[in-house]
Amino acid sequence: MKIELKKLNALQHAVLPFSEVIDLKDEKMYGRNPFQSPVYVEGEVSNESGVLRLKGSIRTVYSTECARCLKPLDIPLEAEADMILSDDPEAEEEDDLFVLTGDSVDPADVLVPALILQVQMTYLCKEDCKGLCPHCGADRNVTECDCESRQIDPRFAALRALLDNDKGN
Template sequence: MKIDLKKLTASQHASIPFSETIDLREETLYGVKPFQSPVQMSGEVSGESGILRLKGTIKTIYSTACARCLKPLQVLLTAEVDTVLSDDPDAEEEDDLFVLTGDSVDPADVMVPALILQVQMTYLCKEDCKGLCPHCGADRNEVDCDCESKQIDPRFAALRALLDSGEDERN
């Protein structure tokens, strides 16, 4: 959806509302396609005293997995956008500024990057998730596996043998 900005520059105090559902199912992030739900965005582009501003909200369900136990997770992802629109190509260094390439703007070009910036590197199904057993792969949230809880790193096996022989001599 393109919004024609000529209507806003001609008027002193004007705004153009927008509301759209976009499809990001083909967007790849961290090697997967996590945006399988529709992405809702709404807001307005306003012009006042020669300054164009885009304000809006974008939200969707982000499909991922728990970083510890790998259970599928559905996370509500929301971003608020308040950006000044500028046609000055030298203004790219500033925060909260979007440089226009013509007389129109697609709100998705501004809002989708803001949504992607809200994605965290990892998510947990619950704060105290115990994760998977590194030896047998059992989900420690559901079962207690019989793996030895104090596995020795093979690189330290010789040290462990020395400690064990020292304990035998003391007894």
């Protein structure tokens, strides 16, 4: 949804509210498409004594999996933004400044990056998740496996054999 700013520039202290549902199903992150739920965007664009400002919020569900046991997770995500809109192409990039490329603004262009910044690299199903056994793949939260708990890296097997020989002598 594009918001035309010409009307807003003409009126001092004018406010244009916006509310929409956007689709981010094709947005890729870490090789996946995690935004399969609707994305809700709402807020307002205002003219405050000649300064255009966009205030808004965005919320959705981020679909991922536990970093240890690979259990599917749905994480509620939410972000807010309060940005000054500038049409000066020479303006410096700042945290609270959005440079316009025309006479309109799409609130999603401002709010989606704020949402993506809320995404963490990894998520856990629970803080004490035991993960998967690296040898048999069993979920250690559900069952205990019979794999030896102290596996030796095969690259060090020759060293282990030397240590075993020294103990035997």
